[in-house]
Amino acid sequence: xxxxxxxxxxxxxxxxxxxxxxxxxxxxxxxxxxxxxxxxxxxxxxxxxxxxxxxxxxxxxxxxxxxxxxxxxxxxxxxxxxxxxxxxxxxxxxxxxxxxxxxxxxxxxxxxxxxxxxxxxxxxxxxxxxxxxxxxxxxxxxxxxxxxxxxxxxxxxxxxxxxxxxxxxxxxxxxxxxxxxxxxxxxxxxxxxxxxxxxxxxxxxxxxxxxxxxxxxxxxxxxxxxxxxxxxxxxxxxxxxxxxxxxxxxxxxxxxxxxxxxxxxxxxxxxxxxxxxxxxxxxxxxxxxxxxxxxxxxxxxxxxxxxxxxxxxxxxxxxxxxxxxxxxxxxxxxxxxxxxxxxxxxxxxxxxxxxxxxxxxxxxxxxxxxxxxxxxxxxxxxxxxxxxxxxxxxxxxxxxxxxxxxxxxxxxxxx
Numbered sequence: 092x093x094x095x096x097x098x099x100x101x102x103x104x105x106x107x108x109x110x111x112x113x114x115x116x117x118x119x120x121x122x123x124x125x126x127x128x129x130x131x132x133x134x135x136x137x138x139x140x141x142x143x144x145x146x147x148x149x150x151x152x153x154x155x156x157x158x159x160x161x162x163x164x165x166x167x168x169x170x171x172x173x174x175x176x177x178x179x180x181x182x183x184x185x186x187x188x189x190x191x192x193x194x195x196x197x198x199x200x201x202x203x204x205x206x207x208x209x210x211x212x213x214x215x216x217x218x219x220x221x222x223x224x225x226x227x228x229x230x231x232x233x234x235x236x237x238x239x240x241x242x243x244x245x246x247x248x249x250x251x252x253x254x255x256x257x258x259x260x261x262x263x264x265x266x267x268x269x270x271x272x273x274x275x276x277x278x279x280x281x282x283x284x285x286x287x288x289x290x291x292x293x294x295x296x297x298x299x300x301x302x303x304x305x306x307x308x309x310x311x312x313x314x315x316x317x318x319x320x321x322x323x324x325x326x327x328x329x330x331x332x333x334x335x336x337x338x339x340x341x342x343x344x345x346x347x348x349x350x351x352x353x354x355x356x357x358x359x360x361x362x363x364x365x366x367x368x369x370x371x372x373x374x375x376x377x378x379x380x381x382x383x384x385x386x387x388x389x390x391x392x393x394x395x396x397x398x399x400x401x402x403x404x405x406x407x408x409x410x411x412x413x414x415x416x417x418x419x420x421x422x423x424x425x426x427x428x429x430x431x432x433x434x435x436x437x438x439x440x441x442x443x444x445x446x447x448x449x450x451x452x453x454x455x456x457x458x459x460x461x462x463x464x465x466x467x468x469x470x471x472x473x474x475x476x477x478x479x480x481x482x483x484x485x486x487x488x489x490x491x492x493x494x495x496x497x498x499x500x501x502x503x504x505x506x
Contacts, residue, residue, distance in 0.1 A: 113160065114506070121164035128157040133229065133501040153181045156194065165200075173198035195239055206248030206256075212241040216258045217282035220302040220351035224368040224404045226359045227416060227445050228457045229499060236304055236349055236372070238267040242277075255285045260306060268347070268374075275320040275344035280306035295357030295364070302351040308344030308376075319343055320376065340394050340428070342379025348372065360408035367403040381428050395427040412449035417442065424470060437467030453505050460498045473497050 113127025131154045155178070162172040176195040197211030218225075218237040225237065242261035248254070260266075260280035267274050286300030321341045355366035379394040399422070406416035422439040442464050447457030463471050473495050 113158065123162050125160045126158070127160070127506055128155065129503055129505040130155050131501060131503040133499050135499045136497055150182070155179050168203045170201045171198070172201060197243075204250060206246060209243070209245045209247065211243060212239060213243060214239050215243060215260070215282050215304065216245050216247060216256045216284055217302045217304040217349070217351065219254065219256070219284040219286065220300040220353045221368050221370060221402075223298060223300060223353040223355040223366040224402050224418070226364070226366070226404060226406065227418060227443055228447055228459050228501065236268055236347075238269050240266050252288050252290075253286070254288070254300075256283070258282045262309065264309075266306070273320050275347075276309040277344070278307045278309045280304070280347075292356070294362050298353070298355040300351075300353045300355075304347075304349045304351075306344070306347040308346060310343075319378075338381060338383050338428075340376070340379055340381050340426075342376030342394055345375040345377045345393075347374045359406055360414055362408060364406045364408070365404075367401070370398070370400040370402075372398045372400075379428075393427075397425045397427075399423045406445075414445075414447050414449075416445045419464070420472070437470035438465075439470045439472055440464040440466050441472045454503070455505075456500075456502045458498070458500050460496070462496050471495065 113125040115123055115125045117124035133152045133154075135150050135152075156176055158174070158176045160172070160174045162170055164170045174195060174197055178192040178194045179189050180192070181189055193212065195211075195213050197209055197213045199207050199209030199211075201207045214237055221237055240260075240263065242263040243258055244261065245256060245258035247256035258281060260277060260282070262278050264276045265274045266277040282302060282304040284300065284302035286298060288296050288298045290296060319341045320343070321339065349370065349372040351368065351370050353366065353368040355364070357364035359366075374396045376394045376396070381394065400420070401422075402418065402420045404416060404418035406414055408414040420439070420441050420443070423436075424439065425436040440463070442462045444460045444462070445457060447455060449455050461473055463473075466472070
């Protein structure tokens with residue numbers, strides 16, 4: 092299969108990854124059914140809040156996914172397909188009653204060289220641009236809207252080295268946006284993407300990609316129950332009160348806009364690979380209550396949350412299955428509260444280093460380090476669960492102020 096075909100199947104990335112080893116359990120009269128999945132284990136150093144641990148303990152995480160993929164040939168050159176993926180996580184806990192997460196559920200019709208139409212829950216095809224840098228093992232890319240959400244209707248086409256597509260977002264509640272650090276209710280939206288991948292130049296193909304996404308929030312009177320989105324905008328430690336100031340925003344999403352552009356050279360995992368990505372996102376909230384725990388109410392009105400992200404990655408893959416890589420991430424955040432710019436603004440800067448080894452196509456082990464590279468206070472990618480101070484009453488106050496260097500080890504078996 093040509094690389095351009097793989098690239099356009101953004102929402103089906105997990106299917107492509109598991110299909111290579113998934114067991115085909117049914118094949119009759121043009122219909123196939125495959126069952127697959129993966130089991131994964133990770134361990135991190137003490138105070139690593141990436142795993143959600145709350146103490147000084149070194150922590151672990153085990154994760155399991157189960158997938159089902161079906162495909163039926165409808166007529167010559169046209170096929171229907173469906174994919175389902177569940178996930179169960181254990182983060183720093185041994186409790187058995189963990190939630191079964193509906194990671195992806197979608198179906199579509201594949202028209203061959205005329206493209207495909209797909210509907211359901213998956214990553215918005217907007218992610219097509221940023222996935223050029225999202226090639227490391229765990230923490231991955233920071234910027235952009237690359238979360239899985241429901242309500243997508245997408246058309247995707249690939250041919251002659253070009254990829255293009257358009258997607259419509261239907262109304263959903265609790266639309267996830269990790270870049271914002273929360274979720275919001277969406278009324279409608281759309282995204283478009285396009286790109287080109289050249290034949291090999293020296294050590295590999297050159298890829299150029301761009302994407303744009305727009306979301307329209309639900310009116311606060313929608314069904315009489317639209318939900319406000321909340322975010323904590325950190326302030327500074329106040330010596331007079333002995334408290335860490337926190338500014339909390341709660342408002343209705345008016346709209347969200349995001350633009351992505353990427354450039355890559357090479358093939359990840361095969362020799363030298365270089366990629367860089369730029370993302371700019373702006374979210375506007377209306378009827379927002381902004382409250383400081385020290386100064387009280389700061390007003391009611393519009394809040395703008397902007398993020399500019401530049402991320403670059405380089406990897407080198409050896410023929411024996413070993414891959415080494417490094418990435419640099421710079422994200423500038425800026426909040427405008429009631430027309431006052433610079434409120435709760437800061438930079439996130441970090442470096443990732445990885446080494447992994449594909450022992451077999453099914454079994455992989457890796458080590459990944461994340462090093463804070465001078466993030467502003469309260470804006471580090473990973474903070475320590477033990478950072479803070481003890482107040483006059485002897486109570487420990489977790490400030491989550493400084494960046495926390497972390498290391499993770501993992502193993503994954505795909506079946």
